[in-house]
Amino acid sequence: MMKISRQLVPLTLLAIAAHLSALAAETGIDQQKAVLLEKEKPAGQMVAPEERRVFFGELHLHTTFSLDAWGYGTKLRPDAAYRFGQGEPVKVPAAQIAREHGITDKDYVFAQRSWPLDFMAVTDHSENLGTMVPLENPDSEFAKSELGQKYMANPGSAMMDKVMAMLSGTEPPPELHDAGAMKEAWEITKKAANDYYQPGKFTTFIAYEWSALPKGNNLHRNVIFNADHAPDPFTAYDSTRPEDLWTYLDSVRAQGIDVLAIPHNSNVSNGLMFDWNDSDGKPIDEAYAQRRAMNEPLAEIVQIKGQSETIPELSPNDEFANFEIFDDLLPMPGVRSKPEGSYVRDGLGRGVVIDTRAGSNPFKYGMVGASDIHNSLSVSDEANYAGDQFGLDADTMMPKGKALKKSLGVKNVIEPRPGESKKSYDARRTGALGRGSAGLTGVWAEENTRDSIFSAFKRRETFATSGTRIRLRMFASWDIKPTDIGSYDWLADAYARGTAMGGDLPGSPGGANAPYFIVEALKDPDGANLDRIQIIKLWADGNEYREKIFNVALSDNRSPDRKTGKVAPVGSTVNLKTGNYTNEIGAPYLSVTWQDPEFEADSAAVYYARVLEIPTPRWSTLVAVKNKMPIPDDVPATIQERAWSSPIWFKP
């Protein structure tokens, strides 16, 4: 059977018309074939699961091929992005550093990442991909046209034209749709991913971003391919409905290319990302739930435009929810995104409710973190960021002059618009300052290859961090005794008898009345100690869900108050004059075996772990100290960096 299917698939492929509409009808059959294909080649089958290693990577980065990035001044292409990601020095041209960092006295600078990533995907916007590139050639028709002249004189205006067209439902100028330019950029993108893929050392993925923004509400998804080739991208001009994106993804899988989509910035989706309803306003049913869970196993929970876990308004009992909040709708600074339905925790809760009601869970998301940086230079360390859309080398690219003041939100650096409200002005003034430094994705995989890492994505054996290299893993089981984690080969047991994060805990084998959760977290080897491990539980309660946070492992011999369950803060060692901290508090390693004391066998539930570091200086504090500027008071001076595990689900 297997052999036949392998031969048949390419033939079927030839028969498939290029148009998505034609493919939609065949989806059911093609999906089955895709599953068969997958089973023929399980990645890393020879390696025992306890041998899985952690790999850190970036799954969201823009280069000059993105229309908005070009508008900011970005010149570097995907090849430079991959070179930088794997730790090589990259030459950043004058035009880019002048516009993005206000450095005007140099022809170029060399930038180097402080440590190499293990894996990476360049995800340029598929809409208008690379269509500004012809302007680099002064003799191109576009460069000679009035429109081209306008864009060169005012590079940001191209993005304005695009957004205005998108919001008003009209077509942007035809030059922004130049099919030849888009084709060329996509070929260069794919070639760069293949050129810099070094199996075992540095994994790249061909990828792009589908940037649907209906009415200014963010529904963006990154599309990641597991192959050395890929069909032309799907764009928000094709459709802004996620259901149509999944039809495209199904068609890609039918071509024998595995692919998935990762939603991001649900925090600015205005409640649409984890809505109870589908795009037509109908309650989510089983078929929708299954399609979504299959196409979207992961959600990006943190990036420079804030975290999407939760906010205090949705989680009033979460004392750590007030972290890197960014919730103004993207095209409308000062206009707030509706919180309900916009955060991953809320989505996970809604998911178990829908599962109970409709028989399947649409929001079965594992966690990833990324940058969404727009200047090709993916960084994640707090010290290598100075706000806005840009990564930097702190030694060579620290913003200067007005750019520096802008990144710290200094008043009256950007001009107020005539008649502009204070709220709108402040939103624009702190636009760069309000961004957090980038996140990272951690995966547990057998080896550093496309197949192995992509398989980890699909089984959601991933975690997200706010940028530091915390290592985090979680298992659930009915029969792991609390003593087992202390033994040195407990991992083989945990995999054999338990459920790794990202998975489903099967029903109780009888006897056991509540599942155990095993969590371990290790600090960033070059970073701060850990404050605590928490387990966040969400469970279905009729048409709603409830949430509760358990402090399950604490540093410094602290224990929760018997009455309130509250835990004393870990304290702080941050010196705001020097921007330094010490690891005199906290712990390098925390682990715990925890049994849910409130487990109810008849309600669906989902659990994930969150690890907090001790307080460290926020990037804005580091930039201010380094440049002898006042520490901005619009944002906290210190933060508690953190990691989020993928969840484990239980269904009665």
Place this chain on the structure above:
Amino acid sequence: MRLVKQILSEPLVHFVLTAFAIYFAVGVVNGGHSSRAQDHILISPARVEQLSNLYQQQFGQRPDQSTLDKLLESDIEEEILMREALKLNLDASDEVVRRRLAQKMRFLIEDLNAPPEPGDQELERYLQENARRYEVPATVSFHHVFFTDRGPMGDGFQRAQAVLDEHHSDGQIEPGMGDPFPDRYHYSDYSLEQVQRVMGQTPAAEELLKAPTGHWFGPVQSGYGWHLFYVDSRSVPRMPQLADIRGRLRIDFMRDAEEQLNEQALQRLVSHYQIVGMGEDG
């Protein structure tokens, strides 16, 4: 150097150099204030067509005759004003125009310089010239036992030392004698960079790469706590075979060659100029 010679013998390069020579000769003649009998403005059918197209792009329809006349009139005025501006050297004093012209020129010289595909010999030479970049680094294979710092004073060092004292450097020391380490207890063929990614950029990493094989040593501090280490074996740095890295080498070679050719093209222009520093009395 052979590459440079090869390039200089290319007919295309001769053509480009000649083009530059003419370009500059014309520049000198036009730039001077030699009187010209009469300035002509040539209106070609192509220019008329171009103006019509621009108008259509903007307003969605072809211009009628009177509109076209107006377009031509303002186009001619613009041309005249531009020529007069050039005579007054206004282009040189306008930062935007200056930068734009420089950008055009740079594009022009860079566009003409596509480097030829390298053969194995060139790649081999490139590999030798950039040995440090492609060297396969020294590696180490090692066991370790981990001791975390417990309590406010931290007891990791003492506990590690106690285990080493009890079993000696040639004894049987097992991971179970320390604390659980949430990664491996044995690492094979790790480079310094890989060790640093596990242990942090701490003395532990560098000590491992230098330590003698075949006995336990420590305690050494990592980013997490204290370790006893045992090095099984190590490898010295070596050069990779061309066949193993040909693809990557070719990408790097082409990128470098392109940059080099662009730089040479620029330097050829630079060589036409004498840079004179102006002193206080100058």
